[in-house]
Amino acid sequence: MAHGWFNYLGGTRVQIDSAGIEPKGVHPLAMTVMSEVGIDISGHTSDPVDKYVKNEYDLVLTVCDTAKEACPVFPHARRTIHRAFEDPDYPDMPAEEFANVFRRIRDEIGEFCSVLLSELGPDLHGLSNDERQI
Numbered sequence: 001m002a003h004g005w006f007n008y009l010g011g012t013r014v015q016i017d018s019a020g021i022e023p024k025g026v027h028p029l030a031m032t033v034m035s036e037v038g039i040d041i042s043g044h045t046s047d048p049v050d051k052y053v054k055n056e057y058d059l060v061l062t063v064c065d066t067a068k069e070a071c072p073v074f075p076h077a078r079r080t081i082h083r084a085f086e087d088p089d090y091p092d093m094p095a096e097e098f099a100n101v102f103r104r105i106r107d108e109i110g111e112f113c114s115v116l117l118s119e120l121g122p123d124l125h126g127l128s129n130d131e132r133q134i
Contacts, residue, residue: 001106002063004034004041005113013122017057019049021070027089033102037110061116063109083112 003018010016023046034041049071056076063085074080088105090098 001030001034001041001109002061002113003044004039005110006117008039009110009113010117013117017047017052017055018044019047019052021049023048027102029088029099029102030106033099033106036103037106081116085109085112 003016006016025046026044031042053072058078060074060077060080062082088101
């Protein structure tokens with residue numbers, strides 16, 4: 001969901017790669033709740049984080065405590081930020097309650113992404129287009 005928000009809010013200011021420690025694919029309910037706010041993440045993938053470790057990034061962002069603890073070091077990242085969000089995947093929950101948890105997490109992630117992009121500023125601290133990667 002963070003990938004979708006950064007693309008939506010950051011537009012051409014950012015280039016996003018997203019991955020997981022144990023990629024499971026993009027959850028169908030994540031696609032549904034993001035589409036409710038006009039963001040299409042149906043084409044997103046869940047890649048293994050090792051695919052990106054050697055890349056250069058202005059910012060590496062981890063969004064869950066499991067990722068923070070297990071995430072490999074990105075030696076070419078200018079900085080790393082951790083912001084834990086609750087994992088909304090509770091399959092034993094009644095369907096509407098389950099969807100509401102996803103909506104709440106979607107909104108929390110959206111607010112965080114908005115604030116972070118605002119703090120980075122319009123020029124992402126003077127980075128060139130090639131360096132504007134999150």
